[in-house]
Amino acid sequence: MFSIGSFPSRDCSGISRRAFLQSGATLPFAGGLSTWAQEKGGSPPRAKSVMLIWLGGGPSHLDLFDPKPKALAQYRGPFSAIQTRTPGLLVSELLPKLAQRSHLYSVVHSNINYQGGHRPAGSIAMTGTRPTDGGEDRGGKVDGYGPSIGSIIARHRQSKSLPGFISLARGPIGDGVGPNIGQGGGKWGKAHDPFMLSCNEEGDVSIPKLKLLEGLSPARLADRKTMLRELDGLRRSIDSKPFRVWDGVYDQAIGLLTSSEATRVFDLSRESEKTRQAFGRTAFGQSCLLGRRLVEVGVPYVQVNWSRYVEVLFPFSDYGWDTHSDNFGLLADWHGPLLDRVLSALLDDLHERGLLDSTLVLCMGEFGRTPKINNIGSRDHWHQCYFSVWAGGGVKPGLVVGASDAQGEFPARDPVTPAMVGTTILDLAGMGTAARAEMRVLEDGHVIDALL
């Protein structure tokens, strides 16, 4: 079922609880890759879609995908390492399901970033570029960053129906101080920001932006004709105001409201109960399922955010990976098992549907955490070395790329920069050197050859 600003999934009886608008219209939909080669030239991309699973806050590499069982006790931590199906790859005991599926993905052990704060590091990781004005922690502005990788791909694909870059979160991601300003269009402007969707643990989907459209009410939107008339009037009204709040995002939102296909995509109750259960009834799990549905209809870039906030245990936080305190309790209780379940389910699902070959899944955060356990028995920020997980979309599975040193502090070989991450995503998404040069993005970037 489908409603303005909110797309509640059906309840147990299969009946929508609060939908008040059902759309019957159909607009052209995403999935326009059939003509991709003719329009863009060259061969189609290996990754028709990209899913960035963003572990905001900085997941501990030693406690997840790069354990160091032979390290000193003050580094190693309390979790044991377990074998995977990939030679040379150990993962933490917190990830038994992912250990069994290592033939579906590869792991980079030598990611690096340039700043240690959540916002600048996150912006650098999401754009592949360093800020020209210092970044968020040094008074930098949004145009100091290049566009995010999602914005670049969306612009390149030029989807005219569904947004080309959809970010699933409760709102702009960031920490308690402010948002990551590099998560959107950057110097290209707000028109290239991601389209934000929110999905809760029951699979109810909402468009936070549309909640700002005062004047829309169930009574006034009883039928489609009325809806379109009301929307048109509302748009003219907003456009006439001195402050222009109507932008491309609203256009896209209205496009979604009038698209019967969007109605179907956002309705997670159309999935089998078995599938929904496999992802788990958490906001992260159901968001990843929604992400897969978006990929299925051809949305080029979907970012699923673990958390809108990154400060665990603070009021209003929702458990990002910023485990300065109680790292080992939090990871064992929530983060480890949730990631293990949801990422495993996502990989299984894409694989079983034959979508993994054409969908690049990248799972990472802005940095890792201190290999040396801090003085309160936890781990702090560490951007000198961390991990990323790559699957599908042209990536060779079952590989370990790069290596960290004995304590997990620095790359022992083959450091992977944010620019290399961004360039590799773009390359797999069909943006080779010429296309990047044309858009003037990551022109000097190098792909991570070992992954391809």
Add this chain to the structure above:
Amino acid sequence: MWNQFPAFAFPLRLCDSASIKTGRTARLGYCPLVILFALLGLYSTDAAADDVRQLTTNGRLKFAPVFVGDGKELAWCEHDQPTRVSIIRLNLETGKSTTMFPNASGHFFDPAFSADGRYWCFGRSGGPRQLSLVIVDTKDEKEVAFEPAGGLRATIRTPRFTPDGKRVIFTINAPGGQQIASVNIKGQDYRPLTQSAGINGWPDISRDGKQIVFSSSRAGSLNLFLMNIDGSEPRQLTNHRIRDVRPAFSPDGRRIAFTSARDGNREIYLINTDGSGLKRLTNHKERDDYPVWHPDGKQIAWIAERNGRFDVHLMPVGD
């Protein structure tokens, strides 16, 4: 012994609020399925399974259940809002559940209750510390907070009252590492109980007040240890490379329930306090965690993940 917990045995997708449903009652509508699956060998017909009760049905993330007083109430932590963890109390006789501090904005973790019911405590987020220990005197209607040293990052988890109600022990993340310590009922007279390498946590106290069981990685991986109530004479109880955590003393002090992932998946286990008699109580492909003994010593409540949902369950435990 109950060892199988099929998904269809309980109406897991009921959308009403927390309620008490016995396994027998909840399965009435599923008799044909039960028979079919029993014939297929997919369903345990063990008599004990009939006594397993699912106490909640909303499926939200839950943790840290504890019984209150004589066991007529159960409390736990629940993600009742997307960005909030609350403490929920459920009356097991009436089925009525209550959210503590329903209008608060912060998180509330890890409730514990004194044996006489006068005091209760919990971890509270907000203010200058990430999780402070709050001790509430319900008789005098006063509360005190213990703010651990260590600035913004210090955290208190897993508080437990001593049986005499005079002190609270807990896990503390503070300078010196993750250790176990205690304060008196006024939140004063801080006493470290462990000062070891590695991670120490999840303490529980025997009902006679003489011993503490806890988990520690001081020897490598997380295993169970016992020590005297003053922290002296620590001795290792389990020895496995995969973690054993969240130990809970049985009321008679003879056994300890705990969570282990030693078979690759979290299950509830029992072990005698002398290290003998290791026994697995649950066996499900999803997570079973947070065991807590009912005061009668005959049942254990725990959080079971079933079909991706988290609910409180209660199972009988034999001798």
